[in-house]
Amino acid sequence: MDRPYIICHMLTSLDGKIIGDFLNEDRTAYFIQAYEEIDERYECKAWMCGRITMEEHFTQGNTLELKSEDILAIPRMDYVAQKTAKSYAVAVDPSGKLGWTTNSISKVNDDQTGDHIIEVLTEQVPDAYLNHLRQLGISYIFGGKDKLDFNLVVKKLKSVFSIDELLLEGGGFVNGSLLSQGLIDELSLILVPIADGASKSVTLFETGAYLQNSQPVNFFLKSIEKLDDDGLWIRYLTKKSN
Structure with a gap:
């Protein structure tokens, strides 16, 4: 492959927000720590x-x-x-x-x-x-x-x-831009069991007028792990493994 293997590693609320008041909840601190620990476990050369x-x-x-x-x-x-x-x-x-x-x-x-x-x-x-x-x-x-x-x-x-492996870590418009160009190979998602509810908060994948040909992208489950305090670490691939 003439580009890095790209893993989008993100933390979101239940309703897909990557920013918002849910990040300030006491309960979220544990999930932020888990996110950072998983980040280190990937051992990517670049982010x-x-x-x-x-x-x-x-x-x-x-x-x-x-x-x-x-x-x-x-x-x-x-x-x-x-x-x-x-x-x-x-x-x-x-x-x-x-x-x-x-x-x-x-x-x-x-x-x-x-x-x-x-x-x-x-x-x-x-x-x-x-x-x-x-x-x-x-x-x-x-x-x-x-x-x-x-x-x-x-x-x-x-x-x-x-750089052979790259962690993509936001924001939503950068994530959406790479997704629309077929450049995300894997999604690593820390799901915080809190709904943010804010209508204007940025979500995991955002699009803009500059993304004229944005199309739905299918993901395929690689693994799922239950975290403490009812959170989840979900891993998806964008292509089915043979």
Whole structure:
């Protein structure tokens, strides 16, 4: 396969929400811990999140004040700061908005090395932002001129960074984009036994106007495990095993 094996690993309420008040319930803390432990058990070399998820959990909304004066035009070519990192955090950030201050992050453990950041960009990103990434030593790849082609993105992750397995961890629109392009091989779902009920909360797979040909996708049960406090860990495949 010319791309990584992609596992969408998510935690949802009973009504399919990935954000909402249910996450603040005392009962949910156990399931978040279970989610993180299962994440580690997969031992994937890389994980991917969208801009909003990265901003909420890792850049904490930090904004950059970048000066565009005196910055030469930077060719829209992939930039590899670390090709042999032990692990990678892939940030889907088409317009270049994430306010990184370091070139690595750690999702669970406060280890010293962390996961080397790879930014996924379109060619519309400002030169000043590319310069900022280069100064920090953050790798970046281009996934399209003005919108992302995730087929191209994941192929680059394998060919450039030797990523064979990738955990996809939201948000809903990134999940929906990869699903619509047939790029999700497995779904790992932690089901929290709480209904959120909020009508505007983002769900597991979201679609937008840019996904013109979105079609239903069939899943096939791989395994199911009962967790403590009546939760479930459900694993599905998108293709039947022979």
